[in-house]
Amino acid sequence: MLLTLATFLPLLGMVVVLLLPTANKNLIRWTATGFAVAAFVPIIVLTQGYGAGGDRPAVDTLRAEAAAVVAGAPAPMRAQITELLADAKSNTPAFRTFVAADAAHPTDAEKKSLAVRAKLEALEQGGAYKAWHEAWELTLAAASPIAADMRYVEYGQWIPSFNIHYMMGVDGLSMPLIFLTGLLWVLCFVYSFSIEDGVKGYFALFLLLQTGLIGVFCALDFFLFYVFWEIVLLPMYFLIGYWGGTNRLYAAIKFFIYTLVGSVLLLVAMLALYWKDGYDSFNLLTLTSLSGGFDLSFQMWIFMALFMGFAIKVPVFPFHTWLPDAHVQAPTAVSVVLAGVLLKMGGYGFYRFSYTLAPDAGISQTMVLFIGGLGVINIVYGALCAMAQKDFKSLVAYSSVSHMGFVLLGLAAMTTEGIQGSVLQMFNHGVSSAMMFLLVGVLYERAHHRDLDRFGGIGLQMPYYTGFAIIGFFASLGLPGLNGFISEVLVFMGSFNSETFFAGNSAVYGLPRWMVYLALPGVVLTAGYILWTVQRVYMGTAKKEEYKTFRDLNWREVFSLAPLAAMCIIFGVAPQLILGYMNNTLDHLRTFIVTGGGN
Amino acid sequence: MQNSIETARRIVAEGMSGIIPEILLCALVCVLLLADLFIRGIKPRTTAWIAVLGFVACGAALIARNGVHAEVFGWQQADGMRGMLLNDQFAWFFQVFVLATALVCIPMAMDHAAFRARRMGEFYALLAAATLGMFLMASATNLLMAYLGIEFASMASYLATAYDKRDRAGSEGGLKYVIYGSVASGIMIYGLSLIYGMTGSLHYTDIAQALHVSAATEGQLLIAAILIFGGFAYKMAAVPMHFWCPDVYEGAPTPFTAYLSVASKAAGFAVFVRFLAAFTAHGGPTFTGFGGMEFEASFGWPVIVAAAAALSMTVGNLGALWQTNVKRMLAYSSIAQAGYLLMAVAVYAAGHDKPNGGDLAPLVFYFIAYFFMNLGAFHVISVVGSRTGAVTVSDFAGLGRRAPWMAFGLGVCMLSLLGMPPTGGFVGKMQLLQTAVENNLVWLAVLAGINTAISAFYYFKLLKSMYLEKSAGGVIQSGSANLAVLALLVAPLFVLGLAFSPIAEFSRGFGF
Structure with missing residues (x-):
């Protein structure tokens, strides 16, 4: 609940700000600042509770969710599901389409795989495949080493037909960045009181930006992460393009297109991971507990695609040329958040995605x-x-x-x-x-x-x-x-x-x-x-x-x-x-x- | 002799019940023409309502046809029915799609400035006629029927493009459309005749079976395939037959441009995919090629389609970069969109006879998103153009202040066409990329990704103009009806982007 609050309070703030009368600039300024402060409160609570007993470890949450999913499955299939989940790492959806090399005489190893396939098919017929898949994802997610320090996990269905979930959580990697985001927004809003032109749009876009950023640092579902990642781009474009210096239009579109090139490669990597071995999972924790088994050449490709996406954001030489333009043209507060947290999206991505999804390549x-x-x-x-x-x-x-x-x-x-x-x-x-x-x-x-x-x-x-x-x-x-x-x-x-x-x-x-x-x-x-x-x-x-x-x-x-x-x-x-x-x-x-x- | 006439009569009598929506469209065309001729001083509004009623009646008949799977005008053969049309879920989806597009275009036409002081019966009749042609395109299972459907839809489109006689650009566009169209259909029918020569049949099923045992060589098939593809590419507005697109889009009255860009493209894809499915069914004949490698007759299609996809998206996006006219820009954009859509077809061509390969869901989903985003964009362009005469990108300067909701709608459509979350365009494109990555067309997916980044430049030109550039123009009164249409077109884009599970499930039901 805390993470959802921290992420979506600014979005609510954006809506409220847009509804305020344009002429009353001070009201807009104070309302926006109020929402930034309001979003900072749950973040403070998070930092105080993290590791101090005020939180619930991810492993517990994920196991409880998995148990709930199994309990929700059709009764006759539950035993089957539990049996398959006992060894979640070997009984994967990869076997759903397993075919023995020589169908008439399968080897012993192949017989085992075929047995798993038969069980999966039985689940499908019993209408419990979806439930098993979700429970499997959750079980593996709980087993992931990344989950060990994850706290405040929130989990819910979002788009069942693509196994997309609303999954958020924080650990020691994201916590400092979330804190920094919350703090900088309050400071930047106060600093931005001197903005006189288009006050409403400025604060509304700034609030949208905050939602995107906190979302990026909290999201544990790759699809959710990508949505937040892209949401960040748009307000940034307009903030630089409208309130920037003389060459602002050039800088804004340069920023946008550079980052978009990276994002698209990120998207391709994301889809390749989803498809990998038929796992059909966007769950980051699930994928990390499987990533050790990916072959090296696949990991190399994934690593490079993810690298491009994140390196442009960091920015890593030679993809850095958008940065000076964007900074020089951007209004002060935008520069502050750009350097303060937007660049960290890249560094965070390396740790959260590149190295965990392609560890051998790293x-x-x-x-x-x-x-x-x-x-x-x-x-x-x-x-x-x-x-x-x-x-x-x-x-x-x-x-x-x-x-x-x-x-x-x-x-x-x-x-x-x-x-x-x-x-x-x-x-x-x-x-x-x-x-x-x-x-x-x-x-x-x-x-x-x-x-x-x-x-x-x-x-x-x-x-x-x-x-x-x-x-x-x-x-x-x-x-x-x-x-x-x-x-x-x-x-x-x-x-x-x-x-x-x-x-x-x-x-x-x-x-x-x-x-x-x-x-x-x-x-x-x-x-x-x-x-x-x-x-x-x-x-x-x-x-x-x-x-x-x-x-x-x-x-x-x-x-x-x-x-x-x-x-x-x-x-x-x-x-x-x-x-x-x-x-x-x-x-x-x-x-x-x-x-x-x-x- | 007597017997065969009896059979023919029986076939026609039975078939009639299978084409009730088509008959209703025919009737609508006649009613509109007659009303225009005989009712003195009939108002454009009245004819528009007649058209709406006709389309709604057709829609009702179409909904009643949901779930039907039947050959129409069919005769019995040893292994099943052969007919001229096949009413199945695939045809049903595209027919509903085309009909919905026509319906959306009516309020757009009612609002269009150049149409206000005219008799409009003929225009709506042409719209209905084009829709009828596209209905036939979607369900044709016979080469002759497919060709006639294409020609019928094209003829009506030529006339509608040049409907505004005083508009030079419209007449020019119409003429170019006719010329390119004639060339394309000439090329296509040459290819069709080659296929007929090789197989001795016009029905898709027979062609598929005949190809399996045909003595035709790989080269002959390839030539026929490329020629036929030319005709289909013309309807899809894909490379290499895309040249007509910018001129026609620019010249045609904006409501009809909207119709062309959505309905015509969808019908083109429908007729092409159905043909492709037949051509590559049964794995096709096996040939021995260079180096003794064996491959199937379908070998050519995935390559041809993938190449057309790659070229369409690249040519479309690069072409759009330099455009200043908004409609021309969207014309190139629609060429690029055809390229993205062809990715799904390339995957389909490569693997629809293999397990899990025959998935048309990404294509269907993207078309649903495309319906809303492209119609939404043209709607705004039409409304704003009718009131201010705006044609170039810079004419849209300051629209964010002058017509905030219109600008917002157009902005969302642009982002959706670009493929940004949280809009339907993103989810659609994601599925297209996903199906390409999944089926070893990673290069095509990466190329589509790079193209997406290129396209940001021109889609953002409009956003930049609307929000970041200032203009002295006053507030534009868009009218509440137009705003309502806009809301109906734009709101679903967010649903498709944020809660697309039901639609994704829905889109899975339209394979063969």
Whole structure:
């Protein structure tokens, strides 16, 4: 119920906002903010309850659902169903069309398969096949290693003819991202009070975007996930296209088409998985408990198709070119959520889908080198690009490219520290990049330009603002004591260790150490562009007279910046607060992947 | 002699009861023409209501025919009946589909600006005649009948396209339609004559059996197949016979463009799929090809259809990118849509004689979604065009403010045509992709995916124009009747996208 509330309250908010009178802008603003706050409440409850007894483990929920489905089947067939479910992993729908190589003389193994087929056919005749299929899906889902840390699972029928269910749940991977989404929306809405043109559409679209995002992080049914994934695209297009800068139409359609290419490949992968061996399942947990058995070439294809879908979102070099355009043109709040959570959809997808549905592909030499290599390129190339930018916002956009490279590097390393650092980096980047875009927005609202070379001396004029700016930029730089440091160090530790850690393991290819050496200059470059930026913008003397008239932060800006600054410091000093949520989940996930899906 | 005349009389007498909806359509055509001729000053509204009544009566007769499986005008042969038409579930679906399209086009025509001060009886008569032709296309099991159905539907369509005599574009479109149509049917009938020469029969079942033992070579069959496909592709508006489509769509009165883009395409698919099913039944004759490989006569069809699918979607989408006229753009879009639909047919051609291969559900489902999204789009274009004269994409600027509901409806239709959730177009396309992936046509599915991304560019041109570009124009009064029609066309798209289970089950009932 909590997840449904968190996901669909914003949608309800959208409807309410659309019904309000257009002229009453303040009413619209406050109503929208009210709904963002309302959606944040269940999220807070989730974070408090997760792992603290206020929740029900997924395994229990799924088993109970399976039992209910069996109980709902026609009475004479129940014993049959239970019998088949006893070994759910071997008695799969794959045998429904099993044919022996030599029909007259089946081998012993084939006889077993034929027996399963006969049972399935009996179920079909007894009208219990659907019930068995659903119970089978649920039983396997409960057995999935991913389900071990899943909480607050909600399950219901949606589209029975395609075995599509409404299935939501959170674990340590999605929880921080959901929290970040809920928080950023409240902050962004308060910040967006300065929007004067098309207020109604702006807030309505923003609320729709929130539904899409929280849905993406909660959905455990592949079809449901895809629907949410696509829902995110549309409001984003209009938000950039209507409220953006001068070149907004170009940036909006570029964003849309890039992402759509990825989504479509995602769709093909999704359909291939549904069809695979006749399993007919969109249930992510079910598929993960079967994925170890997929042959390597199939996994490679799936991995690549999913990779394309997620890599464009992250964005991974060379698919990143939409990002600077979108960021530079987007209004401030849209940039904030774009960098803060939209990019994380890609990283989240890698963990939730790519590596769990194609674990053997993920730990193969090809993919480790591929993902790790792209991570290194992202880090270094992104930093170099950032250094070359004249536009403040463009610089922050490229810094995102660079920072998301750490996510890939830690992921490719597959060590405990690497993965923790990688996921933590997603969260930390969500905090610090969101803050940086807010900072740029604050300055742009006053100066009406973002040319780095024309600033200077802002520090004297706007001391409070500059204080926040220093926290935000140094967190992004990775200064010890601030959050960015923790995740980057973890990623480096993890990836540095990978080669030795997996030295004796023939199944897993450790990330070679030379890659880490290649990534190291990225840290120096990052320090370079950030310090240079701070120097050019905040230090020195004002290059223009009008800068002396700038007023310091108003209450709205303080309201949106302060929580982020606090998080930069808190999670820099006490990373355990956030790592505590992730540890178990990521451990299970990692074990699952490096053992090739438990096989 | 006496005996055979008796037999013929009996066959005709028995057959009459099987074609009551068709007879009603014939009667409707006559009534409309006569009313137009003899009632002085008959109002367009009156003829429209006569047409509605006629179509509803036909629909009632059609609903009564649901579940029937019977050859009409049939004669007995050793292994079963042979007839001219076969009333079965497959034909029934497409007949209902075509009839529903015709019904939706009537309110559109009533609202159309160029039609307001005219006698409209002839137009509705042509609409009914085209519908009759498409009824025959859907149920024909005899090459001659199929050909006549196609010609009948085409003739009526030529005239309706050029119905507005003062409109130069309409006349030009009509003329081009006639020329392309004649070429296409000429090519097709040449192919048909080859088939007749090889098999000595016109009935699908006999052809299928004759092909099985025919002495025809692979090359001969391939030539015949390609020529015949030309004729069908013309009706489906698929590559390589798609050239007429943009000009005709642009020139025809918008309500009739809507009818053409939906009904005509559906009938084209119906007649083609039925023919294909017969041609490839029994596995076809076995040939020995290069390198001593054995393959069946149906070998050519999956390749031809898959190639046509790939080309149609690519040509359609690339062509649409450069269009500024909305109707031309949707014409190219409909070529691309034919390409997506042909994916399902390619899968069907490859595997309908194998277990689980004969699934026409994706095709049927997509057509249901296509009905709503394409008619919805043309409805808005017609309503807005009638009031503002809008023809190009940029004429739709600011529609989001000028006519919010119309813009919203058109936007949803565009998203659905693009295949975005949560609309019916997405679910339809998902099923098409799924059937392709499932049957080892992954390359085609990936190509369709890439095409989808390309198509976003032009579908979004309209969205961009409506919502992101400003215009000085005032508010457009769309009229409550038009809004009601729009709601009836757009709301089902969400049902098809979010709660499509019943429709998906429903769409499974129309195989052979």
